[in-house]
Amino acid sequence: MRTVLFFAALLLTWRVVLPSELRAELATESRVIELKPKPEDESVTTEFVFTNKGDKPVRVLTIDSACSCLSASLDKAVYAPGEKGVGKAEFKVSSFTGRHEKTVHVQTDDPAQPEWVIHFALEVPEVVKIEPKTLQWWLGEEAVERTTRVTMTGASPMKITNITSTREGVEFTWKEVRPGREYEVTVKPRSTADVMLGALKIETDSAIPKYQRQLAFFSIFRKQEEAKAP
Numbered sequence: 001m002r003t004v005l006f007f008a009a010l011l012l013t014w015r016v017v018l019p020s021e022l023r024a025e026l027a028t029e030s031r032v033i034e035l036k037p038k039p040e041d042e043s044v045t046t047e048f049v050f051t052n053k054g055d056k057p058v059r060v061l062t063i064d065s066a067c068s069c070l071s072a073s074l075d076k077a078v079y080a081p082g083e084k085g086v087g088k089a090e091f092k093v094s095s096f097t098g099r100h101e102k103t104v105h106v107q108t109d110d111p112a113q114p115e116w117v118i119h120f121a122l123e124v125p126e127v128v129k130i131e132p133k134t135l136q137w138w139l140g141e142e143a144v145e146r147t148t149r150v151t152m153t154g155a156s157p158m159k160i161t162n163i164t165s166t167r168e169g170v171e172f173t174w175k176e177v178r179p180g181r182e183y184e185v186t187v188k189p190r191s192t193a194d195v196m197l198g199a200l201k202i203e204t205d206s207a208i209p210k211y212q213r214q215l216a217f218f219s220i221f222r223k224q225e226e227a228k229a230p
Helices: 002-013 224-228
Strands: 026-028 032-035 043-052 058-065 070-074 084-092 098-108 115-124 128-131 134-138 146-152 160-165 170-178 182-189 196-204 213-221
Touching: 026 115, 032 043, 032 084, 043 115, 058 070, 070 098, 084 115, 128 213, 134 146, 146 213, 160 170, 182 196, 182 213
Parallel strands: 032 115, 134 213
Antiparallel strands: 026 043, 043 084, 058 098, 070 084, 098 115, 128 146, 146 182, 160 196, 170 182, 196 213
């Protein structure tokens, strides 16, 4: 009887790992993989290292991205216990600015970790800052002037060369506050009698094609309480 109790206590103290309890555990070296493109980059590619920290082999079944802007691949399909692998990710920068977090989802044959989520963060330097991005008026209010500020925050100065509007119902002007660095754009609707959405197309002399055209928006909206009235 004492022998039975001894072995029972031993099993509770030293957990015995049965073959069915063996599991895989894919994990990257850092929780978030950082990508930092240059302002002129259209895409950025990075490699990352990960490890099977479990005690059984793991097979990768599929790899899917939560965003069409991000794609990823791994260097093989099966990883032994303790084995390191190398992944490759490509992010299409497009018009992104600032910090954006995206994920890739890897399906595996391990019931304990059927989905492995890889976290990425894209940090795109801001070259042109437009604040506020949208100028807004309420339906029927006084058609006063409103101003947005365009700041060239990149390493090289940029000049505004032209501005056009997608709508004829607004008047606008712009002036240079600091040469190649800061501009004020003033917009005034001719009337606020009708709902309107539009944009100002801002052209610059940037050497980088994607910064040669920027957009600032304007709108005339109906107040929510008016929209709900019968």
